[in-house]
Amino acid sequence: MAFVEFRGVRKVYQMGEVEVAAVDGMDFSIERGELVVIVGPSGAGKTTLLNMLGGMDSPTSGAIVLDGRDISHASPKELTLYRRHDIGFVFQFYNLVQNLTALENVELASQICTHPLPAADVLRQVGLGHRLDNFPGQLSGGEQQRVAIARALAKNPKLLLCDEPTGALDYETGKAILGLLQDTCRDTGKTVAVVTHNSAFTAIADRVIHIREGRVAGVEVNDRPLSAEVLEW
Ligand SMILES: Nc1ncnc2c1ncn2[C@@H]1O[C@H](COP(=O)(O)OP(=O)(O)O)[C@@H](O)[C@H]1O
Numbered sequence: 396m397a398f399v400e401f402r403g404v405r406k407v408y409q410m411g412e413v414e415v416a417a418v419d420g421m422d423f424s425i426e427r428g429e430l431v432v433i434v435g436p437s438g439a440g441k442t443t444l445l446n447m448l449g450g451m452d453s454p455t456s457g458a459i460v461l462d463g464r465d466i467s468h469a470s471p472k473e474l475t476l477y478r479r480h481d482i483g484f485v486f487q488f489y490n491l492v493q494n495l496t497a498l499e500n501v502e503l504a505s506q507i508c509t510h511p512l513p514a515a516d517v518l519r520q521v522g523l524g525h526r527l528d529n530f531p532g533q534l535s536g537g538e539q540q541r542v543a544i545a546r547a548l549a550k551n552p553k554l555l556l557c558d559e560p561t562g563a564l565d566y567e568t569g570k571a572i573l574g575l576l577q578d579t580c581r582d583t584g585k586t587v588a589v590v591t592h593n594s595a596f597t598a599i600a601d602r603v604i605h606i607r608e609g610r611v612a613g614v615e616v617n618d619r620p621l622s623a624e625v626l627e628w
């Protein structure tokens with residue numbers, strides 16, 4: 396069995412009289428330790444997919460398996476523990492607590508976990524050893540996203556999920572963040588999934604999952620992914 400499996404997953408939202416199938420029957424798998432890029436146009440269902448994999452939403456039907464465990468029928472309480480222990484989440488707009496320092500933002504997340512990594516170590520690992528005592532407002536966008544990545548990694552999750560992590564960043568900074576995610580995957584062996592609408596990012600992935608209109612339009616496995624450093628778009 397693969398590390399992650401989606402089997403016939405559907406998510407239907409009821410909008411008054413109308414049903415919207417945001418995810419309309421998805422099947423795919425991800426192997427442990429892979430860097431996966433999930434790519435598709437706006438509205439394709441990428442965020443819905445990621446939120447279900449992250450335990451923030453449950454499928455209408457189908458099965459989602461992580462590390463041998465089917466989470467599609469988990470109770471709200473079980474999903475809380477799943478989000479807390481198994482998943483690290485990185486968002487487009489960082490979502491840091493503004494009146495806590497970089498170090499405190501990371502510590503806040505590790506406090507709710509059973510086996511956290513030392514917050515300062517993880518911040519050093521993402522290149523922010525000199526910024527531990529700065530508040531988010533004193534950091535650049537790229538630095539704030541590094542804090543958000545450190546916060547997710549400090550939980551020592553099984554899976555790191557990133558929804559448009561470079562969406563708010565300029566070209567060079569976005570490239571550096573992709574490089575950090577790629578290095579994290581290589582150096583720590585963590586499974587990392589990055590959602591994007593930018594098809595150029597697919598070149599750095601071990602596995603690419605193309606999404607269109609709520610379905611998987613294709614899957615590619617890259618034997619020789621590019622280093623994020625040499626990526627251009
Ligand atoms: N909570 C919701 N209620 C109703 N419709 C939704 C909801 N979330 C997403 N959708 C719809 O599902 C589709 C896929 O959305 P989303 O997963 O956000 O796509 P993407 O992240 O690829 O842009 C869109 O048509 C969107 O409007």
Ligand SMILES: [Mg+2]
Nearest residue numbers: 441442443558
């Ligand atoms: Mg989205």
